[in-house]
Amino acid sequence: MSAHPQKKEEIQEGAMRMDFVDKVVVVTGAGRGLGRAHAIEFAKRGAKVVVNDPGGAVDGTGSGNTAQSVVNEIRKMGGEAVADTASVAEFKAAKSIIDSAVSNYGTVDILVNNAGILRDKTFANMTMHNFQAVLDVHLMGTIYTTKAAWPIMSEKGWGRVVLTSDESGIFGNFGQSNYATAKMGMIGLMNVLKLEGVRKGIKVNCLAPGATTRMTENLNDPARAPGEPSLVSPAVLYLCSESAPNGIILQAQRGQFAIAQVCVNDGIDLGGEVTYEDLLEHVDEILDDGSLHPVPPRVPQKP
Secondary structure (H helix, E strand, O other): OOOOOOOHHHHHHHHHHHOOOOOEEEEOOOOOHHHHHHHHHHHHOOOEEEEEOOOOOOOOOOOOOHHHHHHHHHHHOOOEEEEEOOOOOOHHHHHHHHHHHHHHHOOOOEEEEOOOOOOOEOHHHOOHHHHHHHHHHHHHHHHHHHHHHHHHHHHHOOEEEEEEOOHHHHHOOOOEHHHHHHHHHHHHHHHHHHHHHHHHOEEEEEEEEEOOOOOOOOOOOHHHOOOOHHHOHHHHHHHOOOOOOOOOEEEEEOOEEEEEOOEEOOOOOOOOOOOHHHHHHOHHHHOOOOOOEEOOOOOOOOO
8 A cells, every 4th residue: 555645536636637638639610719718628638639720700701820829829838739720611621630630649539529600690681602601610510520530439449529509509599590500400410429429439419608709799698698718618628528428418608517408298198090179179288398308318229
């Protein structure tokens, strides 16, 4: 026995710090805001980080050197990182982000899908071009990078994937039909990947963040009061840790954390010959939300 046994708290703290040492982490949209905060927090804990960001404007146009600026910050504090400026909106470019992780660090352990753009309009005034552009970055971009990382994580039997959803997708927000559609799509994607990845050691979760960033500074919604991006990052690290859950929606804002769940009520059984008139007689029972409970998880099935 050691003459100086470690206290339980010290052992737990040391184990927590080791979660990310030498892990290879890809964070998309990491040139500013939430992504930058996530990248820095991973790097502080010994991770090797691929900082991805084309450096464009909020609507996705233009380019810049924001990724390299974050890499410089990380290196200045003694961390390890490389910059990547590819767009996630096209599969070949998105795959190149994962290829960058492999070429620089040999693998990818953690993927944080954070990249996004905004092109807000009411649905009546929304062009299909702007609807598609938002889906391409948020939803398809997440699918592309995850698709590229999936076989690498599967082969090693370990991986963590975070999909960034949002309250706009879960609850709706005026003028954001394109954004909300993409963000709700994340939850459907997670619900399948959590089942398909579990036997491969891959855990997939959704983050629903709230923070002051370029994308939120013009939102006039008192219910979504802003907070520092760094206050969201602890949730991301937890979702990527050794003890990460699988298949949850974790809300994080201003140091406040909660989970969101899909729920069903007990409902009623009207039999096999129900008519429209029968249903109308029981609408109040069908819509009763007094018996809501979470949807039970599905057991993963082999294809």
